[in-house]
Amino acid sequence: MSADPLIDSLLAAVGGRPDDLPLRLHLAGLLLDAGRGGEAIAQIGQALARDPGNNQAQSLMQRALGTPAPEARAARPPAPRAAPAGPTPPGDDPLAAYEQELADVVPPRFARAGDEPEPVVGDADRVYDVESATVRLADVGGMTAVKERLELAFLGPLRNPELRRMYGKSLRGGLMLYGPPGCGKTFLARAVAGEMGAKFLSLSIVDVLDMWIGNSERNLHELFEAARRNAPCVLFLDEVDALGHKRSQASSSSMRTLGNQLLAELDGMEGSNEGVFVLAATNTPWDVDPALRRPGRLDRVVLVLPPDAEARAAILEYHLRERPIANIDLRKVVVATEDFSGADLAHLCETAAEFAMADSVRTGEVRMIEQRDLERALKEVRPSTRPWLSTARNVAIFANEGGVYDDLVAYLKRRKLL
Structure with a gap:
């Protein structure tokens, strides 16, 4: 059998058994013999990612990169030179050479001095922008009903700690703002933080999603941890329908897993949410997973209408x-x-x-x-809310299970749109 058909067969076998290191390294050796160094390095890199200390993989990598094997270096008499004053330069270490070559594929084996970040001190946060909101509810025009709901849910208990303790009211909770785009949901969330004297942390889908499996869930956890470190804090989930889309309609298992992680964070399973007020905003609440709206999560839903x-x-x-x-x-x-x-x-x-x-x-x-x-x-200039109102009308007629959208129905009836 010629080399190429054998290599093709081994490539197929490795695809079916990615954790079989002897098979993968045998394939890498044949690729090197065939002059296909780039493909060999990729296979060796996968092996080292699974077993960084594998001697056969290290030897093959040295061969692929043209680095003399340890035996060959030992056979040569060392050239006389002065002892180095500092650590060995990376160029003198063959392992460091292919570590640098494969930096985008294989993580470094050991952390080097200076790699470890300084610990977080006080209210400072290393990764996320935690703001101090300067706007107040008085800066928000109109929205009387929305302000009353926020006063009942968040602001009243915060201003009256003795009554809060007497009634057993927790300083935690979630509220979802929904309505047409451009009606001030984000501004309102900042005003709530300013009214409370709390920190403000805004979270969007781009802050969370990552191409590598597990990183999106970790990013979401770290955002909630930043809010917990800075409590009292308003954590604003912008476009929550993108982050917490109905899991039954999720196009990938990774998005379903991310939705599960969001539910766990809202429940405080990964840490206490005391002092963390979760405000979410969406233009399409009918696309949000119903589990997010159960009591203890985003259980209060407030309609933010076009300004009166x-x-x-x-x-x-x-x-x-x-x-x-x-x-x-x-x-x-x-x-x-x-x-x-x-x-x-x-x-x-x-x-x-x-x-x-x-x-x-x-x-x-x-x-x-x-x-x-x-x-x-x-x-x-035409009002941008009319397409949303048209969609909302259909939802109010056909999808108002449990009276979730009763306030929307009342508004549409007042406007004679229903």
Whole structure:
């Protein structure tokens, strides 16, 4: 049998038995004999990852990298030289040579001086940005019902420690904010942290997901640990539907495992969650795993709606206050912006400012932002909440099991959308 068919057969066998090191190393030797050094190094690297001290694998790696074997080095008389003042340079160590060559595949065998990070001291955190929120609920326009719910769930017990102890109310819990995009869910979470005088830690899917098996779960655990170290802390799970998607619909086992890890962290199985307030936000609560909403986890669900007339007026005033304006009929703009989210209103003001600035550039005469600019902007900027409301209407009609979305049903009925 020729070498290549034999190698092909061994490659197939190793694929079926990846932990069979003698078979893998035999294949590596044949690859070296066939001049296929790159493939041989990959096979040897896999063997060393499983058994770093394997002498046969080390010998094959030295051969693959062109490093003299230990016996050959011992046979040569050493050249006279002065004793080194410090540690042996990496270039004089054959194992260090192929360790450096395979740094992206095989982790180093030993930690070197200086590799160990300094311990975390006080409120400092090595990996994650733990903020001190500066906004308060008074900075949030409107949302009276949402503020009352937050006062009942979190803020009241924190301000009244004696009553909290008497009633046995724990300083832990979770609440899920849902509603159309751009309506201030993230800003509201920061305001809650500021109102409590607590730290704020925001978690998104990109902070968690990792290509290597097990790393995503570890990242999630470390984020919760950072929140526990900095308690009292508001841990904000942004787009929780991505992180805690329905496990029955998960496209991979890794996402189901990640969902299980999130449930364990919320239950405090990996550490006490006392003083950790979990706020989650999503635009699609119907995609969130029902297990996340059971009592003791994200058991309170609050609808964050598009801003009402009072809130729209406050948001427009905020975005226009540092711009040159004249003769603005704010009441008329408020009436014309029903269903606009906070982000839509900010975009409306930005667009009106662009029209006024373009006119000033064209005429060479600087002028104020006027009512006509806002009315022109209203013809271009459309409320982004309407597609969400259309989807939410179907959910309210066909998927309101257990009355989870009763507040959404009431809102749609008030708006005569249901």
